[in-house]
Amino acid sequence: MQALDNIRDYKLNSNVEDHMEYTLDEYKEYLKKIEGLSPLKREGFLDVIKNNEVINNQEMELEDPFLIQLGLSAGTGLKRTSIDIMVESILANQPLTAKKLYQLHRTLIKGTNDDIEKNHRIRDFDIRVSEVSNGNERVQYIPPAPDEVKPYINDMIRFLEESEENERNLFLNSIIVHFYIAALQPFGNGNTRLARLIEHGSIFKLSRDVLGSKIKLPALYMSESHLNSRMNYRENIARLVTEPTDEMFNRWVDYNLNMVDEQLYRNGNAIELTYY
Numbered sequence: 518m519q520a521l522d523n524i525r526d527y528k529l530n531s532n533v534e535d536h537m538e539y540t541l542d543e544y545k546e547y548l549k550k551i552e553g554l555s556p557l558k559r560e561g562f563l564d565v566i567k568n569n570e571v572i573n574n575q576e577m578e579l580e581d582p583f584l585i586q587l588g589l590s591a592g593t594g595l596k597r598t599s600i601d602i603m604v605e606s607i608l609a610n611q612p613l614t615a616k617k618l619y620q621l622h623r624t625l626i627k628g629t630n631d632d633i634e635k636n637h638r639i640r641d642f643d644i645r646v647s648e649v650s651n652g653n654e655r656v657q658y659i660p661p662a663p664d665e666v667k668p669y670i671n672d673m674i675r676f677l678e679e680s681e682e683n684e685r686n687l688f689l690n691s692i693i694v695h696f697y698i699a700a701l702q703p704f705g706n707g708n709t710r711l712a713r714l715i716e717h718g719s720i721f722k723l724s725r726d727v728l729g730s731k732i733k734l735p736a737l738y739m740s741e742s743h744l745n746s747r748m749n750y751r752e753n754i755a756r757l758v759t760e761p762t763d764e765m766f767n768r769w770v771d772y773n774l775n776m777v778d779e780q781l782y783r784n785g786n787a788i789e790l791t792y793y
Contacts, residue, residue: 518661520700520761521669524676524693527766533774537688540774543781544687544737548728550788551736558792563734566784570717570738571598574710577744580629599624603718604734607725613677613715615639615670622704622711631706639666640705648751657755660702673697677719682726691719692773699754709751713740716773741783742776 529537551559599621606617619639626632635642641663647654661669673694680690698712721735730736743750753772757765 518665518669518700518758520758521661521672521697523761524697528763529689529770530763530767533767533771536771536774537685540688540777540781541684543778545728547781547785548724548730548732548736550785551732552730554788554792559732562788562792563732563736566736566738567598567600567734570600570740573738573740573744574625574713575629577713577740577747578629578631578707578710597624599714600717600735603714604721607718607722608733613674615667615674618670618703618711618715621714622707625710625714626707629707636705636707639670639703642705644702644705646702646751646755657751658700658758660700666701666703669697669701670703673701682723684727687720687723687727688774688777689770690723691716692770694719695773696754696757696769700758709754713738713743737777737780737784739773739776739780742779745779746776 551562554562602624603621606613611617623637626636643659643662645659646657648657649655676697677690677694680686695712695716698715699709702708704711717735717738720737724730724732724736749772753769757769
């Protein structure tokens, strides 16, 4: 797939570079707000937005949010979420591997409509990504063939390992990896759920490694914002797959930065109104 083969070669334009710098500054201010909370309030806030993310991430895929809430509150298998597993790995300084990707995906789909045998492994069958409108299916793009999936996963992991850990890459790398998984579709279903999870984990890791953040859970999740722009979200992925150009790459990055901006605004207001 050309869009993935070119992933290291795309160039950002000056407007998107400026947008990324602005968003990074806003994120730093947001982290200061969180770190200014008392330990108890900080823990409570981070736990609340984590549970909201679990609900929003599954609702994005048309899962029943009420059942997810029951799972979170009743101590079922959903209690230990994929976010918890991801955080444990990052705090233990364990790198992302194909096995870890499988584990995260398996936890993500547990108890959902996609928790079926064929989705319990990296796919060994062809799929297509489609949208259905008024009963008519439109194929948006065809992901790589089954025999290409594992090599592309390994390439994505190498990309993360080789990328310099700096402020510029805090959002850029996470947005690239998000696209990588969404375009590759390594599993039969649940792929964009997994892509968003890895994006949030990447931001959390670099927040600690680059910005020196000491928080114990991610402070930022974007599924709520993606949920409110679901059609644009999937269309931007499809456009970059089918038109692998700098223009479409900039469009994808800019869209995701807008999602970050929206969530920073919501979360920042929640801190101001609830915790101070």
